[in-house]
Amino acid sequence: xxxxxxxxLLNRINQLGEIGIDENGARTRAAASxxxxxxxxxxxxxxxxxxxRVAVDYIGNIFxxxxxxxxxxxxxxxxGSHIDTVINAGKYDGCYGVLAGLxxxxxxxxxxxxxxxxxxxxxxxxxxxxxxxxxxxxxxxYAGGLDVKEALAIxxxxxxxxxxxxxxxxxxxxxxxxxxxxxxYIELHIxxxxxxxxxxxxxxxVENLQGISWQRIEIKGVANHAGxxxxxxxxxxxxxxxxxxxxxxxxxxxxGGTTVATTGTIAFEPNAINVIPSKAVFTVxxxxxxxxxxxxxxxxxAAYLKELEATDxxxxxxxxxxxxxxxxxxxxxxSMVEQVANEMHLxxxxxxxxxxxxxxxxxxxxxxxxxxxxxxxxxSHNPKEYTKDEDIFAGANVFINVIKNLAQ
Amino acid sequence: xxxxxxxxLLNRINQLGEIGIDENGARTRAAASxxxxxxxxxxxxxxxxxxxRVAVDYIGNIFxxxxxxxxxxxxxxxxGSHIDTVINAGKYDGCYGVLAGLxxxxxxxxxxxxxxxxxxxxxxxxxxxxxxxxxxxxxxxYAGGLDVKEALAIxxxxxxxxxxxxxxxxxxxxxxxxxxxxxxYIELHIxxxxxxxxxxxxxxxVENLQGISWQRIEIKGVANHAGxxxxxxxxxxxxxxxxxxxxxxxxxxxxGGTTVATTGTIAFEPNAINVIPSKAVFTVxxxxxxxxxxxxxxxxxAAYLKELEATDxxxxxxxxxxxxxxxxxxxxxxSMVEQVANEMHLxxxxxxxxxxxxxxxxxxxxxxxxxxxxxxxxxSHNPKEYTKDEDIFAGANVFINVIKNLAQ
Numbered sequence: 001x002x003x004x005x006x007x008x009l010l011n012r013i014n015q016l017g018e019i020g021i022d023e024n025g026a027r028t029r030a031a032a033s034x035x036x037x038x039x040x041x042x043x044x045x046x047x048x049x050x051x052x053r054v055a056v057d058y059i060g061n062i063f064x065x066x067x068x069x070x071x072x073x074x075x076x077x078x079x080g081s082h083i084d085t086v087i088n089a090g091k092y093d094g095c096y097g098v099l100a101g102l103x104x105x106x107x108x109x110x111x112x113x114x115x116x117x118x119x120x121x122x123x124x125x126x127x128x129x130x131x132x133x134x135x136x137x138x139x140x141x142y143a144g145g146l147d148v149k150e151a152l153a154i155x156x157x158x159x160x161x162x163x164x165x166x167x168x169x170x171x172x173x174x175x176x177x178x179x180x181x182x183x184x185y186i187e188l189h190i191x192x193x194x195x196x197x198x199x200x201x202x203x204x205x206v207e208n209l210q211g212i213s214w215q216r217i218e219i220k221g222v223a224n225h226a227g228x229x230x231x232x233x234x235x236x237x238x239x240x241x242x243x244x245x246x247x248x249x250x251x252x253x254x255x256g257g258t259t260v261a262t263t264g265t266i267a268f269e270p271n272a273i274n275v276i277p278s279k280a281v282f283t284v285x286x287x288x289x290x291x292x293x294x295x296x297x298x299x300x301x302a303a304y305l306k307e308l309e310a311t312d313x314x315x316x317x318x319x320x321x322x323x324x325x326x327x328x329x330x331x332x333x334x335s336m337v338e339q340v341a342n343e344m345h346l347x348x349x350x351x352x353x354x355x356x357x358x359x360x361x362x363x364x365x366x367x368x369x370x371x372x373x374x375x376x377x378x379x380s381h382n383p384k385e386y387t388k389d390e391d392i393f394a395g396a397n398v399f400i401n402v403i404k405n406l407a408q
Numbered sequence: 409x410x411x412x413x414x415x416x417l418l419n420r421i422n423q424l425g426e427i428g429i430d431e432n433g434a435r436t437r438a439a440a441s442x443x444x445x446x447x448x449x450x451x452x453x454x455x456x457x458x459x460x461r462v463a464v465d466y467i468g469n470i471f472x473x474x475x476x477x478x479x480x481x482x483x484x485x486x487x488g489s490h491i492d493t494v495i496n497a498g499k500y501d502g503c504y505g506v507l508a509g510l511x512x513x514x515x516x517x518x519x520x521x522x523x524x525x526x527x528x529x530x531x532x533x534x535x536x537x538x539x540x541x542x543x544x545x546x547x548x549x550y551a552g553g554l555d556v557k558e559a560l561a562i563x564x565x566x567x568x569x570x571x572x573x574x575x576x577x578x579x580x581x582x583x584x585x586x587x588x589x590x591x592x593y594i595e596l597h598i599x600x601x602x603x604x605x606x607x608x609x610x611x612x613x614v615e616n617l618q619g620i621s622w623q624r625i626e627i628k629g630v631a632n633h634a635g636x637x638x639x640x641x642x643x644x645x646x647x648x649x650x651x652x653x654x655x656x657x658x659x660x661x662x663x664g665g666t667t668v669a670t671t672g673t674i675a676f677e678p679n680a681i682n683v684i685p686s687k688a689v690f691t692v693x694x695x696x697x698x699x700x701x702x703x704x705x706x707x708x709x710a711a712y713l714k715e716l717e718a719t720d721x722x723x724x725x726x727x728x729x730x731x732x733x734x735x736x737x738x739x740x741x742x743s744m745v746e747q748v749a750n751e752m753h754l755x756x757x758x759x760x761x762x763x764x765x766x767x768x769x770x771x772x773x774x775x776x777x778x779x780x781x782x783x784x785x786x787x788s789h790n791p792k793e794y795t796k797d798e799d800i801f802a803g804a805n806v807f808i809n810v811i812k813n814l815a816q
Contacts, residue, residue, distance in 0.1 A: 193633060193635075194641050195636075198641065214681055224786060224787075225762065225789070226695075227618060227693075227695050227761075227764070228599065228601025228602075228786065229602060229762070229786060230668065232665070233603075233606065236657075238671050239653055239657055241650070242651075242653035243654060245646065245650035246650050246654060257640070260637070262644075262683075262684055263646050263647075263676075263685075264646070264676065264678075264679065264681045264683050264684065265680065265681055266674055266675075266679075268671075268672065268674050270672075272672050272673065273672045274622075275670075276672065277672060321681070353635075353636075354633065354636030355633060378633070378637060380633060381633070
């Protein structure tokens with residue numbers, strides 16, 4: 001089995017991780033910011049060092065292309081992820097996939113293995129979406145899901161325009177998004193969840209990605225005095241919200257572990273200790289890897305809200321904020337990941353990606369899949385984000401063998 | 409049966425209600441503010457018009473005293489309430505009790521009924537507590553529950569000092585709080601709740617006042633990704649908070665209508681749609697007219713929080729914000745209210761005051777009770793606060809006869 005240069009990969013993860021650290025020690029590389037430019041420059045420098053041709057598209061996606069005279073007419077295999085970060089981020093999320101992709105190419109070169117098709121490593125613009133919404137924007141545009149002109153005109157949370165910022169940092173590229181039509185896309189990523197860590201498993205063969213449904217729910221009750229209003233005369237919007245939260249957890253418990261639901265935000269009005277809430281506004285994030293099941297959860301929630309209107313006399317309105325269908329990854333690639341992990345005697349399991357990923361966008365245009373490695377305690381989007389070196393190496397070593405197999 | 413001058417009372421309620429209305433039409437007379445000074449001046453002018461001796465104590469409580477040569481050595485009967493308001497208030501809360509007390513005296517005078525003891529009508533400082541905390545401060549100081557020097561030094565939400573503001577508006581009085589030792593205290597008040605209105609009853613003979621327990625509860629969970637964290641690995645502070653809210657409602661439902669509980673405020677951290685809450689901070693307001701029952705509710709809540717720490721793996725801390733024991737009013741006066749209402753063929757019922765009142769403080773130093781009249785739809789602390797004229801009259805007519813009976 002092939003191996004990558006483990007120390008070089010680790011050094012690059014650490015080196016890229018040093019870029020964008022502020023005076024308080026917090027690492028932040030928001031899309032198209034000065035710190036992210038510095039990260040891009042470093043990655044481009046490494047790509048050139050490896051002899052790759054570097055191309056940038058209109059939305060700022062960077063591609064390092066390794067092609068030879070003999071294979072350049074074949075559709076390439078693409079690897080990739082992103083190097084933008086959330087605020088106060090860890091150093092693995094996204095960067096691991098980009099740098100491991102580069103490492104795969106460089107190790108193959110050094111071991112004088114010439115693939116039958118070109119290999120490409122991509123770093124997609126604005127995966128995190130903290131400055132410009134939506135997230136996973138670069139891969140979404142690349143896959144044709146969002147018009148590039150529209151994307152470039154998006155105004156950020158800081159009032160800047162993405163297109164202007166990309167130009168300013170020198171990454172408004174010259175290629176049409178989608179200009180490379182890959183035969184396959186594979187993304188190596190940290191799990192960002194606890195499953196592999198808790199189960200002590202090294203490799204996740206990611207077979208699908210959960211569908212996501214976000215709703216904002218507004219419940220109207222009647223503000224009344226907390227002391228003088230008898231229980232049976234209350235129309236308590238806050239109580240109704242609490243019932244929805246516990247209802248959704250019951251649904252999760254009954255789903256055999258497939259549904260997850262979260263209420264992450266909530267606000268009461270008037271929000272006074274001794275006034276019954278006249279309004280509760282909160283969000284419900286519900287996910288399931290199966291579209292029928294996800295629809296069933298949405299319908300169960302809707303039915304429960306109707307029931308609450310009757311039992312609790314409240315008025316309820318909902319707004320769909322986000323809706324992504326589940327993504328099924330390519331069975332051939334997923335099996336190949338399992339097979340390689342088995343050959344390398346690495347413990348492995350099939351799993352679902354709970355988070356959104358660039359791979360879900362690329363799956364629209366080519367067979368795609370992901371490889372996960374453990375996140376210690378499932379922590380991500382946090383400076384404490386950590387994956388053990390041995391797992392970093394295992395993932396990248398599975399990666400290079402999967403790519404070699406697919407490219408032959 | 410005696411009757412008050414109904415039209416004069418109504419005119420005064422309306423006239424006092426015009427004082428403190430701002431450019432937006434909102435009525436606000438915060439304690440010791442310019443608008444409240446204008447209200448005080450008007451009430452003092454009416455007291456003087458009725459030939460009362462006006463005395464003001466150190467904390468700014470105003471007393472209109474009607475005494476004669478023959479009864480001035482007897483302990484007086486005191487009536488009263490307050491004329492300060494919440495922000496954007498109605499015109500009845502407090503004012504009704506003060507102006508009806510004045511009306512009782514003036515009507516007795518005009519009907520040449522001389523009581524065996526002096527009659528006093530008091531307007532207590534800062535009942536609402538919106539500018540200076542705690543609320544019911546004037547009566548609390550008067551009853552010896554708070555040192556007057558301490559009270560005068562209290563800094564308001566606007567940075568002012570109560571004592572300085574009272575001086576500025578000319579109501580830093582010269583009498584020691586408690587200087588009048590009443591033989592009884594009776595307060596006429598709007599219900600500020602829906603019971604009398606819903607049941608179509610004119611008169612509430614208020615036999616007790618609920619004990620109040622306010623706690624702030626902080627639940628600590630673990631912030632984790634809403635997509636990647638399996639249900640069984642979550643430590644969800646928001647879910648635990650929702651369980652507490654529904655638990656308290658269950659307690660209320662099991663209490664036979666005696667316990668009321670409210671969660672009026674809540675906040676999650678980090679309050680992001682796709683992050684499991686790491687913290688939930690919320691309040692629980694629980695009330696019961698029986699101290700043992702109130703303690704039982706507090707203990708049930710504490711036991712449930714302990715249980716949640718075990719089942720949900722969260723960490724919970726609580727802080728007591730407010731704790732008042734229930735107040736039992738004087739049975740003789742309460743019976744007298746019932747008797748008078750019956751004699752006047754007015755529908756009546758015994759009831760509990762759900763709100764805090766000056767009468768609960770006065771109950772510390774003399775036999776006390778309250779009379780309630782209906783609040784349409786239970787609305788109070790709101791410009792929509794409304795009591796029908798016929799109920800305003802009925803309450804004041806019961807009041808004058810109760811006072812006459814007690815003073816003979």
